[in-house]
Amino acid sequence: MSEATAIAAPKPKSLRHRVAKAGSWVLIGHVVQQVVRLGTNVFLARLLSPDAFGLMSVVYILMIGLALFSDIGITRSVVQSPRGNDPALLDTAWAMQIIRGLGLGAASIVVALGFAAASRWGWTSARTVYGDPRLPWIVGAFSIVAILQGFESMRNGVAKRDMQMKMLTKINIASQVVAAVVMVVVAWIFHSIWALVAGAIVTGAVRCWLGHAALPGHREKFRLVPDAVAELLGHGKWIFLSSILGFVAINGDRLLLGGLIDKHSFGLYTVAFMLVNMLQVVASTLCFNVAYPAIAEVHRDRPRDLSATLEKFQWLYDGLVVFLAAILMTAGPAIIDVLYDTRYRDAGWIMVVLSVGAMGLRYQLVEQAYQAMGKPQFVTLANFIRLAALLVGIVAGQHFWGVAGAVYGIALSQFSTWPLAWWFKARHGVFTWRSEGALVPAIIAGALVGWAASSLLAWLLPAHFLH
Secondary structure, eight states, X not given: OOTTSOOOOOOOSOHHHHHHHHHHHHHHHHHHHHHHHHHHHHHHHHHSOHHHHHHHHHHHHHHHXXXXXXXXXXXXXXXXXXXXXXXXXXXXXXXXXXXXHHHHHHHHHHHHHHHHHHHHTTOSOTTSGGGOTTHHHHHHHTHHHHHHHHTOOTHHHHHHHTTOHHHHHHHHHHHHHHHHHHHHHHHHHHOSTHHHHHHHHHHHHHHHHXXXXXXXXXXXXXXXXXXXXXXXXXXXHHHHHHHHHHHHHHHHHHHHHHHHSOHHHHHHHHHHHHHHHHHHHHHHXXXXXXXXXXXXXXXXXXXGGHHHHHHHHHHHHIIIIIHHHHHHHHHHHHHHHHHSOGGGTTHHHHHHHHHHHHHTTXXXXXXXXXHHTTOTHHHHHHHHHHHHHHHHHHHHHHHHHHHHHHHHHHHHHTTTTHHHHHHHHHHTTOOOGGGGTTHHHHHXXXXXXXXXXHHHHHHHOGGGGOO
């Protein structure tokens, strides 16, 4: 096979079949991973006080940030590019990813030193997580995670492009389970936040190894092909800026709240966020691993079907994600009462508000269309709008109404990009009233189911609701 020959993976004939199969595997993997994650978090909650979750949240933010910045849109470029199976493009993408990972590893050490200096010079308050003496050491240790992510195989991207999610799901589950075992053992023995660090490193190592060992396809070589570099940088410049803005917009709530409110309140917010975020993760995973490749393929091969494709995905999104968010909106306090002890009870109302905010992310499907249609600048704009709304919401809300005001500001900021999505859909002829038709019924149905579930839990477990 020549250098320019694309590596074609066998595909089922029907896009509908591939979407259904990929979606099923993504959902299975997500359910298993979230069950493992929830079980691990509940176990850790028995060993750690609420304020410890604030520090854990900062660690999670760093982990997510490293994953975003080490990618710089490379995987999206592989999925979107017409030459996404070209060995020259894949080798170049892998080399650029490694370079980025090494750079981020070094940067994380610099950030760790910055935290240490800030604490030493009294720039951070001891009452916040940023003044915790453990933070610099943990941030420095995460340089290993950044390097491991840089060496991950580009066959992950090819598998996502072709919607071959079976093996990717198995890899994710395996890494999650192994990491959970490591975290539980370390936490049980040492009762230390370092259990999370060990779990993150193990996750990165297992994912990197299995990606190279288990996924079929082109074996990457470290090389930089000029035309491939130009293509990746040309498509990736907007994605890189969008990743930075997106990272801050997604995690800015905890970044800001960690320095604005006390450790106990921040810990309660983190618990509520982790539960709602399980839903947001499955939504983002389905959008990126299923909807995005499908929309990109439709746009490449039969653009006239794009409106109908977006409409179908929006109905699926509302019927699943918005419906589940509405359940959490009415059942959140009961879930907190059942899973956690009395110290965490105030996380219930926070969970209600954040669940409403989760509904505001329904147009992330349209943001996948921005990327698939080769217009990543609109993703950058959406993330900028969301970030600006988040900053205003948190600062103004906290100033006038305290913690509650900040939480409400966070939830409302998720709706800030709706006008941009409506405008984009109308401009490109993909706006239909039918695509909006499932929103209100999904909210009503989910709220009723959540109310019924809360009533049932109160009847079955009255002891949890009498404190």
